[in-house]
Amino acid sequence: xxxxxxxxxxxxxxxxxxxxxxxxxxxxxxxxxxxxxxxxxxxxxxxxxxxxxxxxxxxxxxxxxxxxxxxxxxxxxxxxxxxxxxxxxxxxxxxxxxxxxxxxxxxxxxxxxxxxxxxxxxxxxxxxxxxxxxxxxxxxxxxxxxxxxxxxxxxxxx
Amino acid sequence: xxxxxxxxxxxxxxxxxxxxxxxxxxxxxxxxxxxxxxxxxxxxxxxxxxxxxxxxxxxxxxxxxxxxxxxxxxxxxxxxxxxxxxxxxxxxxxxxxxxxxxxxxxxxxxxxxxxxxxxxxxxxxxxxxxxxxxxxxxxxxxxxxxxxxxxxxxxxxxxxxxxxxxxxxxxxxxxxxxxxxxxxxxxxxxxxxxxxxxxxxxxxxxxxxxxxxxxxxxxxxxxxxxxxxxxxxxxxxxxxxxxxxxxxxxxxxxxxxxxxxxxxxxxxxxxxxxxxxxxxxxxxxxxxxxxxxxxxxxxxxxxxxxxxxxxxxxxxxxxxxxxxxxxxxxxxxxxxxxxxxxxxxxxxxxxxxxxxxxxxxxxxxxxxxxxxxxxxxxxxxxxxxxxxxxxxxxxxxxxxxxxxxxxxxxxxxxxxxxxxxxxxxxxxxxxxxxxxxxxxxxxxxxxxxxxxxxxxxxxxxxxxxxxxxxxxxxxxxxxxxxxxxxxxxxxxxxxxxxxxxxxxxxxxxxxxxxxxxxxx
Ligand SMILES: Cc1cc2nc3c(=O)[nH]c(=O)nc-3n(C[C@H](O)[C@H](O)[C@H](O)COP(=O)(O)O)c2cc1C
Ligand code: SF4
Ligand code: FES
Numbered sequence: 001x002x003x004x005x006x007x008x009x010x011x012x013x014x015x016x017x018x019x020x021x022x023x024x025x026x027x028x029x030x031x032x033x034x035x036x037x038x039x040x041x042x043x044x045x046x047x048x049x050x051x052x053x054x055x056x057x058x059x060x061x062x063x064x065x066x067x068x069x070x071x072x073x074x075x076x077x078x079x080x081x082x083x084x085x086x087x088x089x090x091x092x093x094x095x096x097x098x099x100x101x102x103x104x105x106x107x108x109x110x111x112x113x114x115x116x117x118x119x120x121x122x123x124x125x126x127x128x129x130x131x132x133x134x135x136x137x138x139x140x141x142x143x144x145x146x147x148x149x150x151x152x153x154x155x156x157x158x
Numbered sequence: 159x160x161x162x163x164x165x166x167x168x169x170x171x172x173x174x175x176x177x178x179x180x181x182x183x184x185x186x187x188x189x190x191x192x193x194x195x196x197x198x199x200x201x202x203x204x205x206x207x208x209x210x211x212x213x214x215x216x217x218x219x220x221x222x223x224x225x226x227x228x229x230x231x232x233x234x235x236x237x238x239x240x241x242x243x244x245x246x247x248x249x250x251x252x253x254x255x256x257x258x259x260x261x262x263x264x265x266x267x268x269x270x271x272x273x274x275x276x277x278x279x280x281x282x283x284x285x286x287x288x289x290x291x292x293x294x295x296x297x298x299x300x301x302x303x304x305x306x307x308x309x310x311x312x313x314x315x316x317x318x319x320x321x322x323x324x325x326x327x328x329x330x331x332x333x334x335x336x337x338x339x340x341x342x343x344x345x346x347x348x349x350x351x352x353x354x355x356x357x358x359x360x361x362x363x364x365x366x367x368x369x370x371x372x373x374x375x376x377x378x379x380x381x382x383x384x385x386x387x388x389x390x391x392x393x394x395x396x397x398x399x400x401x402x403x404x405x406x407x408x409x410x411x412x413x414x415x416x417x418x419x420x421x422x423x424x425x426x427x428x429x430x431x432x433x434x435x436x437x438x439x440x441x442x443x444x445x446x447x448x449x450x451x452x453x454x455x456x457x458x459x460x461x462x463x464x465x466x467x468x469x470x471x472x473x474x475x476x477x478x479x480x481x482x483x484x485x486x487x488x489x490x491x492x493x494x495x496x497x498x499x500x501x502x503x504x505x506x507x508x509x510x511x512x513x514x515x516x517x518x519x520x521x522x523x524x525x526x527x528x529x530x531x532x533x534x535x536x537x538x539x540x541x542x543x544x545x546x547x548x549x550x551x552x553x554x555x556x557x558x559x560x561x562x563x564x565x566x567x568x569x570x571x572x573x574x575x576x577x578x579x580x581x582x583x584x585x586x587x588x589x590x591x592x593x594x595x596x597x598x599x600x601x602x603x604x605x606x607x608x609x610x611x612x613x614x615x616x617x618x619x620x621x622x623x624x625x626x627x628x629x630x631x632x633x634x635x636x637x638x639x640x641x642x643x644x645x646x647x648x649x650x651x652x653x654x655x656x657x658x659x660x661x662x663x664x665x666x667x668x669x670x671x672x673x674x675x676x677x678x
Contacts, residue, residue: 020458023440024423049440062442064424065382081344082539083575085589086502087530119426119543119593121383122341122350123170124575125205125500125507134385138173 005041008033013048023049023059027066035070071114072107074152076100077131080117083124088141092128093117095142099149112152160193161237164212164219166269167198168354169386170347175227176209182230183211190234200355202269203348203509204256212251215241221251256525261487262511263475263495264468265348268355274393276401279358285403287477291366292411299370300326303473305481307493312338312429312466313541313570313646315492315559318473321463324453325371328461333373335364336438336457336464339380339387340422340429343542345573348497349467351509353380353387356471357394358403361417363470365408366477367463368415376417377457379434382424391419426543426597430645431464433599444599445645466571468497489515492558500526502539502575512557519553522576533578537586537662541570543593544650547577547586549661566653583662588616590654598647604639605648611635612655619666629659629666 012029016022026045030037037045037060046053060066078093100108100115107114123129126138132148140148165171165180180196187194201208210223211233222233223246236244248254262268271278279285291299304319325333337360341349353360364376380388395417398404406414420438422428428437432446435457456462472494476484485493492514498521500507505527512521522528522538529535537547546567548555555561562569577586591612598605615632619625636652643649659666 021420021438021440024437025420028421028423055441059440059442062425063422066423080589081593082543082586082589083345083501083573085586086575086577086581090585118383118424119597120342120344120346121169122347122387123173124345124347124502124573125504125509126170126174126208127502129173131383136169136173136386138170 001040002038004034005038009041009044013044017048023051023056024063027060031066036067039068072111074112074133075114075116075131076149077116077118077121079119079121079123079127079129079131081120081124083120084127084129087127087139089128092130092140092142092145096145099146113149160195162195162197162214164197164199164269164271165209166201166355167386168201169350169384170205171201171208171210172386174208174224178227179209179211179225179230182227183234186230186234190238192234192238197272199271200269200273201351202251202257202355203265203351204254204506205508206506207248207254207508210248210251213237213241218250219252221248221254222246223248256506256508256510260511261495261513263484263487264352264359264471264497265356265509265511267359268351268509273355273357273390274397276358276397279356283478284358285362287474288362288365288403288409290477291369292409292413296326296370296372299366299477302476302481303370306476306484307481307488307491308469308472308476308484309492309559310466311468311472311497311571312431313343313568315569318465318469321453321465322367322371324451325373325461325463328454330461332375332458332460333371334457334460334462335367335371335373335376335470336431336435336462337364337376337378337470338429338431338434338464338466339378339384340426340434341381341384341467341571342426342429343544343571343573345501345539345575346499346542346571347501348499348509348572350384350387352467352471353384354390357390358398359471359474360391360467361394361398361403363473364417365403365415366473367465367470369413371461371463373461373463374414374416376415377438378417378419379422379428379438380419381422381429388419388421395419426593427599427645427647430599430647433645434464435462442599444601445647447644468571487513489513489556489558490560492560496557496569497572498525498557499571499573500576501573503529503531503578504576505530514558515556517553518548518555518557518574521557522553522574526574526576529576529578531578531580533580535576536579536581537577537583539575539577539586539654540573541568542573543590544568544646544653545570545573546653546657547583547661548657551661566657568650568653583658583665584616584620587655587658587666588613588620590651590658591616594647594651602643602648604642605644605651608635608639608642608648609651612639612651616655625666633659 016026207223428443433443437443594609
């Protein structure tokens with residue numbers, strides 16, 4: 001097992017093992033540290049929480065947030081829900097795909113940006129909305145999206 | 159002299175650049191030798207005016223908005239000389255008609271101060287409901303909630319008092335209070351606004367619920383799409399604990415209540431209460447078959463109150479001002495106030511809290527000011543992704559649960575999404591099915607497979623491939639989904655689809671001349 005994975009497990013498992021319903025918080029903690037929940041971590045999670053591997057895998061695959069491979073350096077989520085549609089998010093979505101040359105669920109070849117759909121960011125009075133990493137942006141049109149992407153700079157680290 | 163100014167730090171203000179405006183304000187004030195005290199408040203929910211700057215001036219709070227970064231130097235000049243002369247000057251904030259004409263109970267405090275300041279909360283009557291509750295016994299608290307007529311704000315509008323009574327009457331050593339903060343419906347942001355602007359109100363409501371039914375542990379299940387609300391709630395819980403509003407001896411009363419914040423993981427269905435409970439237990443969010451009711455066998459098999467954020471918040475008003483006071487708002491069986499959320503293609507989007515019974519058209523026109531694009535209004539979707547699309551002939555419906563049920567629509571969580579005439583309703587119907595396919599928990603075939611079939615059928619109709627026959631098949635499919643689904647995900651996805659077919663038939667018609675003008 002990768003050292004980073006082993007370390008993350010050693011740090012997180014004792015915190016969540018005895019927490020009632022601790023699997024989701026544990027998965028969130030691992031993903032925050034590792035950028036994903038690596039498949040190699042599943043057996044250790046399962047045995048610590050006394051679950052089967054299939055159960056742990058079932059949970060990881062049920063929720064949109066959990067990934068088995070790290071995302072790109074940045075994650076761009078475009079809101080696809082109705083209030084944003086009413087303000088032109090369909091066109092924004094198409095623009096983002098063309099501009100980045102990828103579809104939803106994909107990462108640009110240089111590893112810079114992963115594009116994802118999201119269904120409402122609670123910013124529906126000033127739509128269309130996007131989330132870039134932890135920041136939400138309002139009233140985003142194609143030009144504003146380009147400016148946000150241009151502001152990302154080069155990928156650092158890996 | 160120090161001038162106190164307020165600039166919100168809620169999701170929408172931040173999304174509109176409030177942080178860089180705040181930084182510029184500090185620098186510009188310094189350059190002018192002005193002494194500013196900058197308070198980062200919550201939003202008042204007048205999102206069309208955000209970022210909204212408020213300034214204490216002559217004993218009032220005067221407002222400016224919407225402020226752009228480039229406005230800051232001029233604004234600072236105006237503050238020193240002639241505030242009312244600035245083009246963004248809006249007058250005293252509480253006199254802005256959009257706000258002044260509302261009937262704010264739950265959102266009365268929103269935006270008044272630093273959401274995390276306990277002194278501010280107390281100064282604005284916070285915790286007076288809890289104080290009353292601490293002097294009452296369980297049954298008296300439940301009675302107050304029952305008599306208030308309060309119904310759940312999460313969508314199903316179930317009477318809160320009946321749910322609480324069931325949990326109170328269920329014998330168990332451990333019971334739970336679960337706050338549903340999953341707010342997944344498109345077009346809704348009232349829960350978020352409350353959590354970001356007035357988080358202690360939610361905590362207070364949950365503590366009262368715990369006292370009422372004898373539950374010593376609470377959970378807030380918050381969606382992961384709300385990073386700012388998460389930050390604020392986590393801090394609010396820590397501060398409330400420090401001052402003994404949480405813990406094993408609430409304000410010296412000898413009563414205990416603990417609270418934990420849990421984060422969802424991106425699944426709309428986890429807003430459905432039984433799926434939410436499974437998720438809290440660390441499982442996949444699968445909808446449970448009822449009975450047993452969560453009130454009898456809920457979280458970890460124990461009696462559990464599951465209530466929406468706004469339901470729990472409203473309880474503080476009921477306890478503070480009395481059941482009768484709360485009941486006096488509203489119409490028919492819809493008592494109290496409704497937090498309407500104006501969203502989508504609307505000029506003045508934001509939160510409007512009014513007694514039940516207001517007319518939809520008036521809300522969208524008088525408060526909303528019509529469409530943002532300036533084009534004619536065409537459709538209004540009320541109640542989230544499972545709510546019907548209403549044509550103009552239905553816009554005079556009063557906002558009350560029964561009136562909406564009467565037109566095969568629903569109020570749900572109060573989201574109102576406005577569309578102009580560039581909307582293609584066949585695409586909207588397609589999206590309803592697509593969303594159901596993406597978010598179905600997978601337990602029932604009509605929901606899981608039917609929604610995928612629905613997308614295919616609508617694609618054929620759009621492609622003018624045997625449209626008449628396929629429209630018939632789509633209608634039959636809607637009937638099957640409605641009859642054969644365990645929960646409202648599969649059971650109510652037919653609402654937006656059928657309403658689009660019924661009231662916007664021209665968008666599905668073979669005679670329709672080509673696509674509509676696209677939205678921007
Ligand atoms: C598909 C689906 C999604 C739901 N999403 C939410 C939600 O995001 N927030 C919420 O409070 N209730 C939601 N509900 C309603 C809950 O199941 C439940 O009725 C509610 O939490 C009860 O609290 P209340 O009585 O205070 O409304 C949803 C229901 C369904 C069927
Ligand atoms: S209707 Fe859909 S979401 Fe609801 S229980 Fe059935 S499969 Fe799950
Ligand atoms: S619908 Fe896009 S932010 Fe709510």
